[in-house]
Amino acid sequence: MPGLHLTLGMTLLWLGLLVLLPMAAVIARSLGLGPRHFAEVAFSARALAAYRLSFGAALLAAAINAVFGFGIAWVLTRYQFPGKRLASALVDLPFALPTAVAGIALTAIYANTGIIGRPLAAIGIHIAYKPAGVVLALIFIGLPFVVRTVEPVLADLPKDIEEAAATLGASRLAIFARVLLPEVAPALLTGFALAFARGVGEYGSVIFIAGNMPFVSEIAPLLIVTQLEQFDYEGATAIAAVMLAISFAMLAVINFIQARERHWRDGGR
Amino acid sequence: MRAATTEPRAVRALLILIAIGWLALVILLPLFAVFVQAFEKGTGAFVDAILQPDALASIRLTLLTAAIVVPFNCVFGIAAAWAVAKHDFRGRNLLVSLIDLPFSVSPVVAGLMFVLLFGANGWFGPWLMAHGIRIMFAVPAIVIATAFVTFPYVARELIPLMIAQGRAEEEAALTLGANGFQTFWHVTLPNIRWGLLYGVLLTNARAMGEFGAVSVVSGHIRGLTNTMPLHVEVLYNEYNFVGAFAVASLLACLALVTLGAKTLLEWRHRDALAATGH
Amino acid sequence: MTITIDTLVKTFGTSSALNGVSLDIADGAFVALLGPSGSGKTTLLRIIAGLEAADSGHVLFGGEDVTDRAVQDRGIGFVFQHYALFRHMTVAQNIAFGLTVMKRRQRPGKADIAARVEELLGLVQLPGLGERFPSQLSGGQRQRVALARALAREPKILLLDEPFGALDTKVRRELRVALRAIHDRVGLTSIFVTHDREEAFALADKVAILSNGRIEQYGPPSEIERAPASEFVRDFVI
Numbered sequence: 001m002p003g004l005h006l007t008l009g010m011t012l013l014w015l016g017l018l019v020l021l022p023m024a025a026v027i028a029r030s031l032g033l034g035p036r037h038f039a040e041v042a043f044s045a046r047a048l049a050a051y052r053l054s055f056g057a058a059l060l061a062a063a064i065n066a067v068f069g070f071g072i073a074w075v076l077t078r079y080q081f082p083g084k085r086l087a088s089a090l091v092d093l094p095f096a097l098p099t100a101v102a103g104i105a106l107t108a109i110y111a112n113t114g115i116i117g118r119p120l121a122a123i124g125i126h127i128a129y130k131p132a133g134v135v136l137a138l139i140f141i142g143l144p145f146v147v148r149t150v151e152p153v154l155a156d157l158p159k160d161i162e163e164a165a166a167t168l169g170a171s172r173l174a175i176f177a178r179v180l181l182p183e184v185a186p187a188l189l190t191g192f193a194l195a196f197a198r199g200v201g202e203y204g205s206v207i208f209i210a211g212n213m214p215f216v217s218e219i220a221p222l223l224i225v226t227q228l229e230q231f232d233y234e235g236a237t238a239i240a241a242v243m244l245a246i247s248f249a250m251l252a253v254i255n256f257i258q259a260r261e262r263h264w265r266d267g268g269r
Numbered sequence: 270m271r272a273a274t275t276e277p278r279a280v281r282a283l284l285i286l287i288a289i290g291w292l293a294l295v296i297l298l299p300l301f302a303v304f305v306q307a308f309e310k311g312t313g314a315f316v317d318a319i320l321q322p323d324a325l326a327s328i329r330l331t332l333l334t335a336a337i338v339v340p341f342n343c344v345f346g347i348a349a350a351w352a353v354a355k356h357d358f359r360g361r362n363l364l365v366s367l368i369d370l371p372f373s374v375s376p377v378v379a380g381l382m383f384v385l386l387f388g389a390n391g392w393f394g395p396w397l398m399a400h401g402i403r404i405m406f407a408v409p410a411i412v413i414a415t416a417f418v419t420f421p422y423v424a425r426e427l428i429p430l431m432i433a434q435g436r437a438e439e440e441a442a443l444t445l446g447a448n449g450f451q452t453f454w455h456v457t458l459p460n461i462r463w464g465l466l467y468g469v470l471l472t473n474a475r476a477m478g479e480f481g482a483v484s485v486v487s488g489h490i491r492g493l494t495n496t497m498p499l500h501v502e503v504l505y506n507e508y509n510f511v512g513a514f515a516v517a518s519l520l521a522c523l524a525l526v527t528l529g530a531k532t533l534l535e536w537r538h539r540d541a542l543a544a545t546g547h
Numbered sequence: 548m549t550i551t552i553d554t555l556v557k558t559f560g561t562s563s564a565l566n567g568v569s570l571d572i573a574d575g576a577f578v579a580l581l582g583p584s585g586s587g588k589t590t591l592l593r594i595i596a597g598l599e600a601a602d603s604g605h606v607l608f609g610g611e612d613v614t615d616r617a618v619q620d621r622g623i624g625f626v627f628q629h630y631a632l633f634r635h636m637t638v639a640q641n642i643a644f645g646l647t648v649m650k651r652r653q654r655p656g657k658a659d660i661a662a663r664v665e666e667l668l669g670l671v672q673l674p675g676l677g678e679r680f681p682s683q684l685s686g687g688q689r690q691r692v693a694l695a696r697a698l699a700r701e702p703k704i705l706l707l708d709e710p711f712g713a714l715d716t717k718v719r720r721e722l723r724v725a726l727r728a729i730h731d732r733v734g735l736t737s738i739f740v741t742h743d744r745e746e747a748f749a750l751a752d753k754v755a756i757l758s759n760g761r762i763e764q765y766g767p768p769s770e771i772e773r774a775p776a777s778e779f780v781r782d783f784v785i
Contacts, residue, residue: 002443162274
């Protein structure tokens, strides 16, 4: 096929200038700090608290999304009901809605004056400006990742394996737990990992609702921004390097799950 | 008789109710809130907020950014998809992973990368300053950061689609004497046009809505370097909620149009779209 | 176990799949349901299994009405055209599945299950392959595993939906012989669906020929060949 040199050249040029060179800058700059200084700024008490919040909230949100995202994918692939197409389209809204818009909207709802925040505040539950607010924003951001990875796998599951299990005497619950869930597990895990990875790096939707108190409700990306505003480039770069390393690790994990799933499926039936 | 492969009616109804309830709570309610807040003080206040000079400037800047970024990433996305899907070469899988990379980088980290390149202390900062070229805290940096975060969308949509379509039609065109560009224009492009449109829509939505990366590199200069999402933040932090939500509602409309177009494309041209999850 | 099928009717939407089908199958018989695609033969098999519900009519096993009984409680074995093996389980786990989902009180112990799996692997001539995954087996081997799995709970009735449909000619022949031998040895009542005339006549004691949701003729192969009951049977069989 013609055009390999031209198109590959264009791709590599654009990729190199736009993606690889800037990444190299972060890595080179953080290497330039030296190991001791790097560890000092990348793992300061405040930074550690920020990682803990970013990770913990992303993990919790991804877990909640795994449960409800699976349920939504199940309902969308298996049942017929009025408004199904609308529901399916809504799932993608977090992909299309700018994160800042989501952030202020969630804050308006869950602040103590908001439509849900007020009744919750009356019984002593506060979500906005607390770590719980971070989780809430990440639930919004991550939901479509789970639904959209699980949905095609559920839709493609052959009906006969469920029927086979039923003819062998398995109850509906046993069929779900022992036949369907293992089949969907790799996709569910991938969706979980994607939602988690997105959640760790999320900024726009979180900062409005988080409260942004250092050591309490300050996420790692916000700490980078704060340090940049104080012209602390070293601190910002070191934390960014840690976040990059995490992104790479997550990418490797996701690729691994998908490669295993593909291997399984191609050999499958 | 108990059905073999579906749940009892009551279980089904309950699951549907939970799913719809969750979608309404998590997704529909925030969307609704944007419009309610935007029109809280009436249509007049909404229109006034949109017609503020700073708001109009932010709309102009957002449109300008998208107008530059989308065509660029469209061309490079097509080139990347052509190279990857229609050829075999060593490192192909690595290249695909690299193209996906911006998806997994935090937008704030993306912004920081360009500060380290073009900022006053950056690799190219002093040289740029000496020659009077302004990138940081100006439109060029906003465009570059936006290009970074939207880099994968078109290629991501096209690569699986073009791999699934195979190479036979292109090979046929080549044996009939078409050159490479003619083959692409007359054979490949018609086959991928709906997928391409979809990729462009996603690129556009993300380009207009990007917040984190742009926030780091823009400098937040009112009327000059504030895109719409940044202007939303500024207004919100000034407690001008009607203004913030008015501008936000425009962005929400953009999201709704994108989703509507996507649904329509999936409905009309399901076969011509790649089965990617995003 | 005898199987009695009493005027089954089934429609899908506006098209009718079965128009009042009745059939008596003797204990220990090996019956083929033969017909072109769309004749209703698979629907009939699935209603007997309990995978599908009839609009009206009855199914009786050994004189007992099982029409309203769920597939799980009918005590049948079912073999699918595309094997329907659980790909995340080993061959042994696939075969043991029916035993491991039994209620705790009836469930055999671990050692008993393992012994039963070994016995079944021997029966389908796949000794020693228990630790493989389905993806590591050939098509013929997979169908043998599916057969062993269906037999694990010692059903009295074995139902097979185009069991050889996805296999090539040579493997088909081998598996046919093996199936007939197992049927005779275990003492099953078996019904299999096929669209292949030669296969039905070579394997079955009795053949039911279906067309448009009706049974055109039901009898031993020799009788059908000697005296086709209708124009359709004559065209289809000869």
